[in-house]
Structures are given as C-alpha cells and as structure tokens.
Amino acid sequence: MKDEMRIMAERPLNAETPAAALRSWITPNRLFFDRNQGAIPRRRISLARWRLSVEGELETPLVLSFEDIRRMPKAIAADTLECSGNGRSLLAEKSAGNPWTVGGVGNAVWGGVWLRDVLNPAGLKPAAAHVAFEGFDRPLGAAGVKFIRSIPLEKALSTTLLAYEMNGEPLPLKHGYPLRALALGWTGANCVKWLSRLTVMDRPFAGFFMDNVYRVFQKGQDPAAGERVAGMKLKAIITQPLPGETLTAGTIVVLGAAYAGPERVTGVDLSFDGGTTWKAAQFIGPDEPFAWRQWQVVWTDAGPGEYTLMACATDARGRRQPLQAEWNVLGYGNNGVREHAVSIRIT
Ligand SMILES: Nc1nc2c(c(=O)[nH]1)N[C@H]1C(S)=C(S)[C@@H](COP(=O)(O)O)O[C@H]1N2
Numbered sequence: 001m002k003d004e005m006r007i008m009a010e011r012p013l014n015a016e017t018p019a020a021a022l023r024s025w026i027t028p029n030r031l032f033f034d035r036n037q038g039a040i041p042r043r044r045i046s047l048a049r050w051r052l053s054v055e056g057e058l059e060t061p062l063v064l065s066f067e068d069i070r071r072m073p074k075a076i077a078a079d080t081l082e083c084s085g086n087g088r089s090l091l092a093e094k095s096a097g098n099p100w101t102v103g104g105v106g107n108a109v110w111g112g113v114w115l116r117d118v119l120n121p122a123g124l125k126p127a128a129a130h131v132a133f134e135g136f137d138r139p140l141g142a143a144g145v146k147f148i149r150s151i152p153l154e155k156a157l158s159t160t161l162l163a164y165e166m167n168g169e170p171l172p173l174k175h176g177y178p179l180r181a182l183a184l185g186w187t188g189a190n191c192v193k194w195l196s197r198l199t200v201m202d203r204p205f206a207g208f209f210m211d212n213v214y215r216v217f218q219k220g221q222d223p224a225a226g227e228r229v230a231g232m233k234l235k236a237i238i239t240q241p242l243p244g245e246t247l248t249a250g251t252i253v254v255l256g257a258a259y260a261g262p263e264r265v266t267g268v269d270l271s272f273d274g275g276t277t278w279k280a281a282q283f284i285g286p287d288e289p290f291a292w293r294q295w296q297v298v299w300t301d302a303g304p305g306e307y308t309l310m311a312c313a314t315d316a317r318g319r320r321q322p323l324q325a326e327w328n329v330l331g332y333g334n335n336g337v338r339e340h341a342v343s344i345r346i347t
C-alpha cells in the first residue's frame, strides 16, 4: 500500500518506504525509510540542553549549542540517502541482514550547516585525517556497542552537511533530531543521526561499525580486509508499474528513479523484453547534484502478454549499471539490473 511503511523489525526500528511512494522527487518525511542500529531516543531532547562537542586534532576544541549552529550560515542541499543493504533481499543468493527490497532509499532537501564551517574555525592540526561522528542513541543488545563512524577528512570538508531540517521541517526525531550528518552521495551508514560529538582523528575510527560491518567482503575473508561502503552505487529502480501488476493493453507509462551517489546520472534505458532490446527513457523533474533523477517511458501499443521490465542507468563517467550485482556476504550495494526487474501482465 502506498501509505504504509513495510516494517522489518520494531526494535531497533527498521522499515522501508513503499515503492509507490518513491514516485515523487521528494520522499515525504512520514514515509522516509527508517534504519537504526540502536534505540531511537524516546522524546526530543531540549534544544537548550543539547550540546555538540567538537574535539580531537584541533587547535581549539569547541562545545557548540544549538543556537551557535543556528547562527552559522545556512546551507540547503538535496541528497538521496540509501542504506547500504537496500535491495539485499532481491539478490539471488541469500545474504545476512534486513530484507530490504527497493524502499531503503529516499530523497530529501536538507537544511543545515556545512561541516567545514564547524571544523575550519577550530583549526585543523596537520595530523587530521578522519572525522568520527557519535550519536546519543542508546545501543541495543548485550554488546552495547555505540554507532560511531568516521569518514575521510577530504569528504568531511568538501560535501558533508550537518542537517537540522528535512524538507523544510525540523529534522524528525526518527531521522536524527536535532542534528545529523549527511555525507552527500554516500550510503546512510556514513550519515550519523542524533549527533553529540565530532572527533577529528589521525586515522579512521576503529570499532564494530567500522571494521566488522559496512565492509564488502566474501565468505572466509576477514571483514576488516574488505572495502568500506562509501559512495552509493549507480542504480535505476522502477516505481510504476509495481511487480505482479496486471494492466490493460494500450498505453502504459513506466516511471522510475535513478541515482549514482556522488556521480551524476546521464541516462536510463528500459527494456520490455527481459533485456533483448532497450529504449532510452526521458528524464522528468529536478536535476540536482547528489539527488536522484526521475524518468519515464511512455509505452504505446502495449499488447497482451507477460513482460519483464528492466531499467539500466548510465553515469557521467560513462559507466553502466551491471546486469547482475556483485555478491558479498552482507549483501551491500545491490545495483543489479536483473535483480530489480519488474514482471507484469497485460491483458
Ligand atoms: N546514531 C545513529 N546514526 C545512524 C544509524 C544509527 O543506528 N544510529 N544508522 C545509520 C544507517 S545504517 C542508515 S542507513 C541511516 C538511516 O537514516 P534514516 O533512518 O534517517 O533513514 O542512518 C545512519 N545513521
């Protein structure tokens, strides 16, 4: 149903956006996917009490109030956010984790401050190499490990936003109120919610959520030896029709979205016959860096039969999405064209 999240787990809350709600360029806050490793704070922290501590390889460590953040130059950026595991359940071979289909992704316009405007005035020391983000959400489970993640300084200073607004509203509690990180174009795991502390480090933060997960590795391989998830992968999704739909012969409008994380999407091709022939889709809607592009194909004279629709995106570097995803133990980055095929019937 268009209006209901598909809940995969309640504690922690993990829920995906229904595919039909991915048709609009902006994903409504109410339907934006939820991905949590720990417990969502029970109520909004008082802004008067909230503090952000900024420490580590800095000349002048800082403690900022919400007012301090509010007084800084405001930045607005569109960003499509996707969980590393999105599409995992569509892989032919099983992998461990939440069974995401297509809805572990959403697009929003975020308002906040550039991370560089917080860090630069504090004076970065020459050893600065990574920035670690810590949230104040409580860990769940016996291990009690906090969700702490770091990103390279270069990413932190170029295109990372600290957001307090989502689609013109204060950041909703579930999405990190009052402040979250957004490494634009990078997977959700790099976008820590409920920020309480930023630590500039001389090396990547070491810990469970850096070294045991959010790594791309094969069976029998040490997770820490695998590559860290960073930029979202090039991918097209079909949002209309939906899998299993029965349609009436005639003109059929196929809709979808395509995204490439830090890259730009330059084309989408659609096949009605399981990949034998391809037709270029037409872009519709806004064209913003780091945000998905919507596309459509108007299919006239669609006759009765069974069809498999497949969409394939191309990026500005001329790369095409793979026909089949590269499998890995945790099922990250599924951008396979075949895995995202939509089978329909026309009568
Ligand atoms: N503090 C904190 N930040 C977090 C997480 C978390 O569990 N705790 N989960 C991360 C993951 S894996 C994803 S995909 C995104 C999801 O953001 P959303 O719930 O706002 O969609 O938040 C990230 N930031």
Ligand SMILES: [Mo]
Pocket (backbone or CB within 6 Å): 035, 082, 083, 084, 085, 187, 188, 189
């Ligand atoms: Mo994620």
